Amino acid sequence: MVAGLVKPGEPTLDRGRSSSGKGILVRINGTNDKAELKVSADVGSWLPRRSSHAADWRPADLLAAKGGRTVSVVIPARDEEHTVGDIVRTIRRDLVDGIPLVDEVLVVDSRSQDATARVAAEAGATVVAQDSVLPALPRMAGKGEALWKGLAATTGDFVVFVDGDLYDFTSDYVSGLLGPLLTDESVAYVKGFYHRPLTGAGGTDAEGGGRVTELVARPLLNMYWPELAGFVQPLAGEYAGRREVLEGIPFVVNYGVEVGHLIDILQAHGLDALAQVDLGKRTHRHQSTQALGRMSGQIMQTLFDRLGQYGRLITAQPPATLLAQFRRGESGHGVEREMVLTDVSCRQRPPLAEFLAESREIA
Numbered sequence: 001m002v003a004g005l006v007k008p009g010e011p012t013l014d015r016g017r018s019s020s021g022k023g024i025l026v027r028i029n030g031t032n033d034k035a036e037l038k039v040s041a042d043v044g045s046w047l048p049r050r051s052s053h054a055a056d057w058r059p060a061d062l063l064a065a066k067g068g069r070t071v072s073v074v075i076p077a078r079d080e081e082h083t084v085g086d087i088v089r090t091i092r093r094d095l096v097d098g099i100p101l102v103d104e105v106l107v108v109d110s111r112s113q114d115a116t117a118r119v120a121a122e123a124g125a126t127v128v129a130q131d132s133v134l135p136a137l138p139r140m141a142g143k144g145e146a147l148w149k150g151l152a153a154t155t156g157d158f159v160v161f162v163d164g165d166l167y168d169f170t171s172d173y174v175s176g177l178l179g180p181l182l183t184d185e186s187v188a189y190v191k192g193f194y195h196r197p198l199t200g201a202g203g204t205d206a207e208g209g210g211r212v213t214e215l216v217a218r219p220l221l222n223m224y225w226p227e228l229a230g231f232v233q234p235l236a237g238e239y240a241g242r243r244e245v246l247e248g249i250p251f252v253v254n255y256g257v258e259v260g261h262l263i264d265i266l267q268a269h270g271l272d273a274l275a276q277v278d279l280g281k282r283t284h285r286h287q288s289t290q291a292l293g294r295m296s297g298q299i300m301q302t303l304f305d306r307l308g309q310y311g312r313l314i315t316a317q318p319p320a321t322l323l324a325q326f327r328r329g330e331s332g333h334g335v336e337r338e339m340v341l342t343d344v345s346c347r348q349r350p351p352l353a354e355f356l357a358e359s360r361e362i363a
């Protein structure tokens, strides 16, 4: 138990120290002032066993563990000209040209309207346009589409996904996520977690980020998939997996992709195939509340789709898929507010392995 982290009289903490001794990663079974709340035994034992810190995983050690296997990094990027270049350069400097842990850095240009593709290429990434991958397929928009196309356009035995809008990215995001995968065959998929500041006009709230996580994803996952309650950042945009696992699950094409992954991998491989790594702090470009409203709708649709698919909630009527939002009308046009409709339905690409097998049969 690390002094300073536990106040006298607080409940005994379960083991949660990372092997680097970096203090208690996650305190388990906190109490409120009236009764002892208990997280489930599964989550209570999973947390210390499957939580580690990026500093626990040294790239030089991982290079030895990697052996002859290969690693691809996929960065989905829509209008990220201001940040994608530094992310690519950092990965190349430390983990391609430095310790060759990474074999491929691909930026998926997701219909950017800015110089994302040029900036990424100049930084040393391979760049593909989202719609140019498997072009015979009907075009689809969204982050999950960019990720699925990135998986299809790479070859690494392990695939690491990193958002392209990060401001303080360091290469131990990548080495940290690879740590459990390269050293433990029973781990299939690793999520990052971090402190998430939210910076706005009023200043910075050190833990204010992850608004959809805290207001939508975490409550719903705790209600319907309590096995996943131990994930500190279930919507983290940085994660990694074995190719065969990633090619074996569908990708929701919009922002439902992360929550869809977690549920599908839990169902297919069990909680112990999942792990999480503390990556420190994550600062990224924040979207508007309206945009997060649409993201929330997509995540809820995905979650309700999985509830039906896995028989956890049978509803008499499926949820409607149109989200009506309201914005100020154009000034001077006498319109006070406009209703804006967005289709937030759960559309997805099939498991890539199935798609490729069917394509070969047809060929």
Ligand SMILES: O=c1ccn([C@@H]2O[C@H](COP(=O)(O)OP(=O)(O)O)[C@@H](O)[C@H]2O)c(=O)[nH]1
Pocket: 075, 076, 077, 078, 079, 080, 108, 110, 141, 142, 143, 144, 146, 162, 163, 164, 165, 237, 284, 285, 286, 287
């Ligand atoms: O249609 C999309 C939407 C998002 N993104 C990328 O996915 C990452 C996460 O998206 P965003 O920043 O919009 O989500 P947030 O982090 O705000 O939840 C970023 O690199 C985006 O550029 C993308 O490639 N295509």
Ligand SMILES: O=C(O)[C@@H](COP(=O)(O)O)O[C@H]1O[C@H](CO)[C@@H](O)[C@H](O)[C@H]1O
Pocket: 143, 163, 196, 198, 208, 209, 210, 211, 212, 213, 214, 235, 236, 237, 238, 255, 256, 257, 258, 259, 284, 285, 286, 287, 292, 295
């Ligand atoms: O976690 C969240 O609540 C959202 C929004 O984060 P902020 O409130 O803008 O810090 O960000 C995440 O959610 C998306 C949907 O899963 C992911 O695609 C993003 O990568 C992740 O940043």
